[in-house]
Amino acid sequence: MLAEIKGLNEECGIFGVWGHEDAAQITYYGLHSLQHRGQEGTGIVSTDGESLKGVKGEGLVAEVFSSDAIKDLKGKAAIGHVRYATAGGSGYENVQPLLFHFQSGSLALAHNGNLVNATQLKGQLEGQGSIFQTSSDTEVLAHLIRRGGFSSFKDRVKNALSMLKGAYAFLIMTESELMVALDPNGMRPLSLGKLGDAYVVASETCAFDVVGAEFIRDVMPGELLIIDDNGFTSEMYSVASNIAMCTMEYVYFSRPDSDINGINVHKARKNLGKQLAIEAPIEADVVTGVPDSSISVAIGYAEASGIPYELGLIKNRYVGRTFIQPSQALREQGVKMKLSPVRGVVEGKRVIMVDDSIVRGTTSKRIVTMLKDAGATEVHVLISSPPIKNPCFYGIDTSTKEELIASKHSVEELRELIGADSLTFLSVEGMIEAIGRKDEGENRGHCLACFTGKYPTDIYPTTKETSTC
Template sequence: MTEASSPHPDSDDFMFDPNEDKIREECGVFGIFGMDNAASLTALGLHALQHRGQEACGIASFDGAKFHSERHLGLVGDNFTGADPSERLPGHISIGHNRYSTAGQTVLRNVQPLFSELHMGGFALAHNGHITNAYTIREQLVEKGALFQSTSDTEVVIHLIARAKKGEFIDRFVNAIRQVDGGYAFIGMTKDMLLGARDRFGIRPLLIGRLGDSYILASETCAFDMIGATFIREVEAGEVVVINADGIRSFTAFPNAKSRPCIFEFVYFARPDSIVSGKSVYEVRKRMGHRLAQETPADVDVIIPVPDSGVPAALGFAQETGVPFELGIIRNHYVGRTFIQPTQQIRDMGVRLKHSANRSMIEGKRVLLVDDSIVRGTTSTKIVRMIKAAGAKEVHFRSASPPIKHPDHYGIDMPSKDKLIAANYDLKAMTEMLEVDSLGFLSVEGLYWAMGETERLADEPQFTDHCFTGDYPTPLIDRDRDASGVSKQLSFLVEVA
């Protein structure tokens, strides 16, 4: 999935739900080599990674004679359950992908893994992230006669591999990713190898696991837990790994790589039971809550999380202060994104489809709401009104992350800067807009403290934190070209990967 391959904000096809105040998930990838039922294990791995993408899913496999592929719109459980997926997708090598479109129409041709017959054989590729020079490269390839079958920036890499003039497949792959920039985790498959790669800063996650004699690649450790595999290590920043019958080999695509993983994996994206960069996501989020309580205390009667992502931080806040933690908001897990909202009145009630106030925990009390972040402020305001309607005496709000002031360009669906509430208003104005008695955010320093760092290193930050600081680790070539009006020739083609 990639923001770069979604329509531009000025496109007629650009759609971001104005009622949504959450950053959209990224995508999830999974691959395994050396198991006869590889596709079945891939389906299970994608189940574990479902939180990273809920709009489409796909699996490809190779059985020793030919490639097999299925791509579907919808959830993994709606498409790869019932009969054993390995019966439809036989083979000992398999890769899979969960997709979350950031905007525009979800169409089957963009669902991954993408598959192509190259002159050196079949190749399937899946991608989590965003290539920040995809427009520029695609424009050059089209001028040279390239024919694209999808509107995904992932396909750019396939074209670069196909056009490489010499070398073994892995050499062509390394040469291709050296031409792209941004934040990405690639997972690919040929007839005799599984390969994975991370960008030179390791912005997007990719990990190595093992099940018996088989190696596995996945976006998070929770996918290993699902199938009983053992976590070995992360793919390093700028590293390419190749897994085949001889084992696993490592290649250095970017010799001067500097690890700087995305800090938003800890704030929101990763599942709480995952281990990222050697740290428990759950424990880090609790520490965010502890530090938030220290930095922005409030005289309240009860701490209530905004489910589900606000729960660990709210628990940490409660433990730090001694104020009771209660589930004052009950989430409905059975509401999909496609619920029809025909009138403004119904749209205004939309938050109640997902959240209901637990009146017995709220009425007559001074309530502190804790959420992982605030994006636009729209849903936050509706939740505040819901809590007030349930009889709260006061409502205070705390964000377990710093103010989001800058859009993402590495695969996260986030509105443009003019839609980010913290980028356009000061604390007093935001407090009034959210209709709360007080509002507070975790500081950048506090976020790094929660990550176990004594401070943020200004010259070489330990994490990619551009949403809070504006410090983008890579060039944003396509964004800068579009901002200058140099080229928007292909923007009407671009949807979502």
């Protein structure tokens, strides 16, 4: 749906390259392809082998980086970050990559995810004399690395990573190497690619297509990749356990042209639509999807049901970001600015409206109203995921149960609240079956915490106080 409006936002996207003469330029293009993962801030840090230099700012990739800024980031390697900030976590100082200068060298960090024990670790570190410059949980890793009691930098990094709990994909860059780490549960997507003689790393494989890189493989849960001028090596800093890829990567967050753990997102969403056709057969005249993530689902439903798919809703792609505000009134106005019904498609028709989720309910209600105002005789809402009843502590900005409308109302009550003629959510079992991550000789598990309330890691009392990314 519309991430800026409905409040379901993935926190970050990361991209890195080592061994390319135009590393910063490549990173710029990579971040541009990951812009959907965060629109509030972005940054790039590059190295020429002798020092690290960074440029960052609040805003979109194209707004922050001028051609002169990119040219100024010289070097053979770079890491970049796009960010969506949660409450209390915005501000220039929290924009990544975070860059630290020490007497013995420099360190840059880029992070996708959220550390659920960040508050506990920060308290311990402050008690030992650490002074934090940001409210971001990412900075915790830098302090842990610097305070590690090992002689080699690699061992300090491995020891620091072993102390973290939660969801994280990290890029750690110094003047001489780029380290890549994924949490032992594998909650966030992270892939390795090759561009000529250079190595690239990205949150989504769509970034490889944009920069012309070839996909090599996914980074494994609990793995630490070390990339330098001699190539890359791999070590396991932790045993992979309780694999729990965020299911919403397939349902909503990732671009449809990305492959997550070998599964194409567009195909997975089409299968979600086909599964909806099995679980919710409805007599209607037309199927339409809420742009963008639900279009693939709507196509799948149409193919399986035989009901024609039409563009019943058009997204205005030229609206600025001035309405991205927390107030409910502005969220409602934002829907009007972003979406328009196609009267010629829906007038006099029984419409099936497919969407990926319902968080607060405001957007769904507004879209149903728009379709009926445009002449739809019936509007049946199908959701390609189960009801979101529980907060996410792993990098999505639903940190309290109170803000989730499905936690307080039954499906029938939700139907009445949004004004739909019917409302159906996909079952948990149907969602897993459709995505295709069932065990095939290996653990390809899902994180289903927002649906079931069963979290793949321990959740600490102060978890919701931490700032993601």
